[in-house]
Amino acid sequence: MQSKLSDIELIVQTLSGDQSAYACLVKRHQRFVFTLALRFAKNREDAEEIAQDCFIKAYRSLASFKQESKFSTWLYTIVYTTAMTAMRKKRVDTPSIDDEETHIQIENTSSGYDVNNAENKSRSFYVDQAISQLTPDDATIITLFYKGEQSLEEIAQTLGIEANSVKVKLFRARQRLKEKLERNLKHEVKELI
Amino acid sequence: MNNIEEKLWEYIDGACSAKEREAIDLLIAQDETYRQKYLDLLALNREIAAMEMDEPSMAFTYNVMETIRADYAKKPLKAAIDNRIIKAIAGFFVFTIAALLIFVLVNINWSAGHTVVMPALKLPALKVFLSGSVVKGFLFFDVVLLLFLFDGFLRKRRFVKHS
Numbered sequence: 001m002q003s004k005l006s007d008i009e010l011i012v013q014t015l016s017g018d019q020s021a022y023a024c025l026v027k028r029h030q031r032f033v034f035t036l037a038l039r040f041a042k043n044r045e046d047a048e049e050i051a052q053d054c055f056i057k058a059y060r061s062l063a064s065f066k067q068e069s070k071f072s073t074w075l076y077t078i079v080y081t082t083a084m085t086a087m088r089k090k091r092v093d094t095p096s097i098d099d100e101e102t103h104i105q106i107e108n109t110s111s112g113y114d115v116n117n118a119e120n121k122s123r124s125f126y127v128d129q130a131i132s133q134l135t136p137d138d139a140t141i142i143t144l145f146y147k148g149e150q151s152l153e154e155i156a157q158t159l160g161i162e163a164n165s166v167k168v169k170l171f172r173a174r175q176r177l178k179e180k181l182e183r184n185l186k187h188e189v190k191e192l193i
Numbered sequence: 194m195n196n197i198e199e200k201l202w203e204y205i206d207g208a209c210s211a212k213e214r215e216a217i218d219l220l221i222a223q224d225e226t227y228r229q230k231y232l233d234l235l236a237l238n239r240e241i242a243a244m245e246m247d248e249p250s251m252a253f254t255y256n257v258m259e260t261i262r263a264d265y266a267k268k269p270l271k272a273a274i275d276n277r278i279i280k281a282i283a284g285f286f287v288f289t290i291a292a293l294l295i296f297v298l299v300n301i302n303w304s305a306g307h308t309v310v311m312p313a314l315k316l317p318a319l320k321v322f323l324s325g326s327v328v329k330g331f332l333f334f335d336v337v338l339l340l341f342l343f344d345g346f347l348r349k350r351r352f353v354k355h356s
Binding site for chain 2: 019022023026027030031032034035038044047048051052055056059060123124127128131142146147152167170171174175177178181
């Protein structure tokens, strides 16, 4: 029954003390929040910890959600800042989207490769692989745009930058994704030959 | 080339104006290189849009809700009490004191003389309570209390150091 309610209706129920309504909100958004956290953490354990932390933070400050934006936009802002803070704490290098020289290339990711597996690999596998090789900023923008159903303005709000900057960053991120995809596919073809 | 790609991405995202859209439509129809580039980007766009989202562990929601429940249970009583209750209690006292004050002021006989005659006070014999054994007991209690507080202080310091 609750699963049919909108985010706002569930928030109202949560604020009136119904914790099961919040559980419903968590279930609804957990996949995307976890995917977004994974763009930063690169391993499932850390990503799950970040995602969990985000939902707890969101619960604590739910009363301050003013409903001026979508709940998802507000939640993704929490995810972005929490993931950035967590990564800074772990001292993992998260280079800026504009800093191409510091860009870390993850090469030779297809170890343990065999021909039968390659035949079974779908294009989506290569897209996932290429996204995981992007910087967290690039991967986040692409994920927010394609999977978060966020407009450029909403992404700008989440990342705390101008909508025009988002447009430029999205263009560059897609270009880099395309390059990675082409490089990975070339690598696979070479191994096949 | 970048400019072409940028325009094509805008076209694919539906972010360009009607005029630009018309121009790009024409270019795609007439220019083979442009059309090929458009088809490549369109295919990439479809592939990115089709990517799967990752799934957290089965116990994810349960873990979140359990942490929230534990967090809520740990909340100090001060934070858990509704502010309206505190305000109601404060209001009751303010009202009672104000009513009492008004009653007293109304019932004062202002025409009475200004010489105040204090009733004779009979103080209790305090010397009885200050015998040697009472003082000793009081000092012993003080020492125990002091040691207890000092122990608490040392424990707190050790805990802060370890964490």
